[in-house]
Amino acid sequence: MGTTALPPHRLYYLHNFVRALDWLRTRYADVLGAPEQDFIARFTQLPEPAQALLVRLVMRRGPWFRAGKLAYEEIGDIDTAAAPLLALGWLDATAPLTLAELFAVHTHREVATLFAATCTHQATAKSQTKAALLQALQPHHTTAQPYRQWHPTSTEAVWRVAQEVTALCTRLRLMFFGNLHQSWSEFVLADLGLFQYEVVPFDAQSRAFQCRADVDHYLVLHALRQALDDGAERPPLLAAAVQATSPNPWLERRRAKLLMRLGEACEKAADWPLAEQAYAHSQHPGARHRRIRVHERMGRHADALALALLALAAPESEEEAQRLARMLPRLQRAAAQPGSAAAPAAKPPRSARTLPPPLELALPYPGPATSVEWALRAHWHTDEAPVYYTENALINSLFGLLCWPAIFAPLPGAFFHPFQAAPADLSAPDFAERRSALFAECLQTLNDGRYRALIRERFASKHGRQSPHVFWGALSEPLLELALHCIPAAHLRLFFERLLQAPVAHRSGLPDLVRFWPTRPVEQRYELVEVKGPGDKLQDNQIRWLQYCHAHGLPASVCHVRWLDAPGMEPLMGATGT
Known part of the structure; x- marks a missing residue:
C-alpha cells in the first residue's frame, strides 16, 4: 500500500520561505552577494524534507537541537532529512558546546544525572536548581567540547545550525521585511487572517535597501x-x-x-x-x-x-x-552669575497657553476593579446623551479612514513588502509634505460633505486591515455614526491638521471620553473630556492637545473626580456636577 501524501498546507512554512526567496531574487538581484546566491541555489536543490527541516530549525530558537526531540509528521524521518544538511555543513554534529549550551538542550533531571558523580559533598545534583547546578559546575568546566565528550554514553545526535546559515537567513529576512523585528511567521498570520494588510501596488524597485x-x-x-x-x-x-x-x-x-x-x-x-x-x-x-x-x-x-x-x-x-x-x-x-549681565528674558512659546478651569466632580467609590474613566462614563451615560471611552481611538480612526489613500500611497521608500501595517516613512519629517496633494484631496471632502460617505465606505471595505491610525477594536458602527452626526466637519479638519503636523507623536494624548448629544433641539453637540482621578496629573501630551483644542474652539475639558467614600478616606464634600 502506498504512503498517503500529506496536504500541501502541512508545509506552509516551507512554501512561505520559498516565496520570500523568489521575492528577493526578483527585487534584490543586484544586492544579493555570492554567499546569498549560493545559499539560495543550494537550498532549491535540496530534497523537500531537508528544506523543510532547515526552515523549521531556522525559525526556532537555537542554534543547538537534539535530534531525538525533533518530530514533524510532514518531514518524516529526521535523520534522513538531516543527512543532506550535514553533508553541506549547514548542520554540524561535532561543533563544541559550552557547559551553558549543554544545559540549554537538557532538562534539570538530565543534567543532574549526567553530573551526579562530580557534585560536591555539600549538595547532590538533584537537590540543586538547574541554575544553581550550572553555577556550581562552571568553574570546573570552562572548555567547550563536542557533545560526544560531554555525554559519551548517549546515542542521540545533537546538531548546531551553522553560524553562516543563521547569519544568511537573518540577512535575507532583513532584506525582505526591512527590519529584524518581523519574522517569517507574518506569512502564517496573514494566511490565517489574523493580520490583514492593505494591498499596496509597488514595483520591483520599491525596496528597503x-x-x-x-x-x-x-x-x-x-x-x-x-x-x-x-x-x-x-x-x-x-x-x-x-x-x-x-x-x-x-x-x-x-x-x-x-x-x-x-x-x-x-x-x-x-x-x-x-x-x-x-x-x-x-x-x-x-x-x-x-x-x-x-x-x-x-x-x-x-x-x-x-x-x-x-x-x-x-x-x-x-x-x-x-x-x-x-x-x-x-x-x-x-x-546669571554675580557681576554679569542677567540673561535676556525669553518669550514663552505660543503653545504655553492656559486652560479653562476643570470640572470638579465627586462620585461614589466604584471599587478597585473599575477605573475612574469607566466610573465617570457610567455616571454620565444615557440613551439621549451617550458617552464613549475612546481615548485616542476615535479621532485617529476618523483621520485614518478619511485619509487612507494618502497614508497608503505607493510612494518610493514607503512600502516594500506585503506585510506593512504603515508606511516606512511615517515618522519622517517630510511624511505629510511628500503627500501634501493627496492629503489636501482627502481634506477637501470635508468642505463638500463627501467625507461621511467615504468614511462609512472605508469602514466597511477596509475593516480589520492594519493601519497606524485606525483602532478597529474600539470603533463600532454606532460610535462612528454618532461622531459623523455630531462632530462638525470644520472641527474634524482642525483635529486632522494637527495629526498631520506629527502623525506619530500626535496620535496620543487625546481626551479619554467623548460625550454626544445627538437629539438636542437646536444643534447636535459633542465634547471631549480628559478624566483625572485623585492624585493623577495631566501628562505633557495631554496638555498640548487640550491647549490646541482650547485655542481653536474645540470642545474639550478636564474633569477631576474625587471619591465620596473611598476606603481609608474621609467622605469628600463637593459638587456632583453633570
Whole structure:
C-alpha cells in the first residue's frame, strides 16, 4: 500500500520561505552577494524534507537541537532529512558546546544525572536548581567540547545550525521585511487572517535597501544596539556609532535613535560627559532637550541656556517648546552669575497657553476593579446623551479612514513588502509634505460633505486591515455614526491638521471620553473630556492637545473626580456636577 501524501498546507512554512526567496531574487538581484546566491541555489536543490527541516530549525530558537526531540509528521524521518544538511555543513554534529549550551538542550533531571558523580559533598545534583547546578559546575568546566565528550554514553545526535546559515537567513529576512523585528511567521498570520494588510501596488524597485552597503550598515547598527542592551562598554560603542554614518536618510534616523539610547544609558550611569557627546551627535527628537539637561548636570549653565535659546528660536516640535517653557526660568536664574549681565528674558512659546478651569466632580467609590474613566462614563451615560471611552481611538480612526489613500500611497521608500501595517516613512519629517496633494484631496471632502460617505465606505471595505491610525477594536458602527452626526466637519479638519503636523507623536494624548448629544433641539453637540482621578496629573501630551483644542474652539475639558467614600478616606464634600 502506498504512503498517503500529506496536504500541501502541512508545509506552509516551507512554501512561505520559498516565496520570500523568489521575492528577493526578483527585487534584490543586484544586492544579493555570492554567499546569498549560493545559499539560495543550494537550498532549491535540496530534497523537500531537508528544506523543510532547515526552515523549521531556522525559525526556532537555537542554534543547538537534539535530534531525538525533533518530530514533524510532514518531514518524516529526521535523520534522513538531516543527512543532506550535514553533508553541506549547514548542520554540524561535532561543533563544541559550552557547559551553558549543554544545559540549554537538557532538562534539570538530565543534567543532574549526567553530573551526579562530580557534585560536591555539600549538595547532590538533584537537590540543586538547574541554575544553581550550572553555577556550581562552571568553574570546573570552562572548555567547550563536542557533545560526544560531554555525554559519551548517549546515542542521540545533537546538531548546531551553522553560524553562516543563521547569519544568511537573518540577512535575507532583513532584506525582505526591512527590519529584524518581523519574522517569517507574518506569512502564517496573514494566511490565517489574523493580520490583514492593505494591498499596496509597488514595483520591483520599491525596496528597503538600495545597495548592499545599506544592508551591511543596518546590521552594524543592529549589532551596536544589541551590544548596548547587553551592557557592553559605552565609550567604544559611542565611537562606533558616531562613525557609522550613511547617505541613506532612513538609516541615519536609525543611527540618531541609537545615539539617543546611548545617551540615555550614559545618563543612567551618571556619565555626563559621554551622555553630552551622544546627544550632541544625535538628531533624534528629544536629543537636544536632553543635552540641555546634561549641561545642567555638569554645571555648564551658560551652555545650557545658550542651547535652550537656540532651540526656542526654532523648536523641533510642540513637545520641545513645552519643555523649554518650563526650563527657561530655571536656566536663566542659574546662568546669571554675580557681576554679569542677567540673561535676556525669553518669550514663552505660543503653545504655553492656559486652560479653562476643570470640572470638579465627586462620585461614589466604584471599587478597585473599575477605573475612574469607566466610573465617570457610567455616571454620565444615557440613551439621549451617550458617552464613549475612546481615548485616542476615535479621532485617529476618523483621520485614518478619511485619509487612507494618502497614508497608503505607493510612494518610493514607503512600502516594500506585503506585510506593512504603515508606511516606512511615517515618522519622517517630510511624511505629510511628500503627500501634501493627496492629503489636501482627502481634506477637501470635508468642505463638500463627501467625507461621511467615504468614511462609512472605508469602514466597511477596509475593516480589520492594519493601519497606524485606525483602532478597529474600539470603533463600532454606532460610535462612528454618532461622531459623523455630531462632530462638525470644520472641527474634524482642525483635529486632522494637527495629526498631520506629527502623525506619530500626535496620535496620543487625546481626551479619554467623548460625550454626544445627538437629539438636542437646536444643534447636535459633542465634547471631549480628559478624566483625572485623585492624585493623577495631566501628562505633557495631554496638555498640548487640550491647549490646541482650547485655542481653536474645540470642545474639550478636564474633569477631576474625587471619591465620596473611598476606603481609608474621609467622605469628600463637593459638587456632583453633570
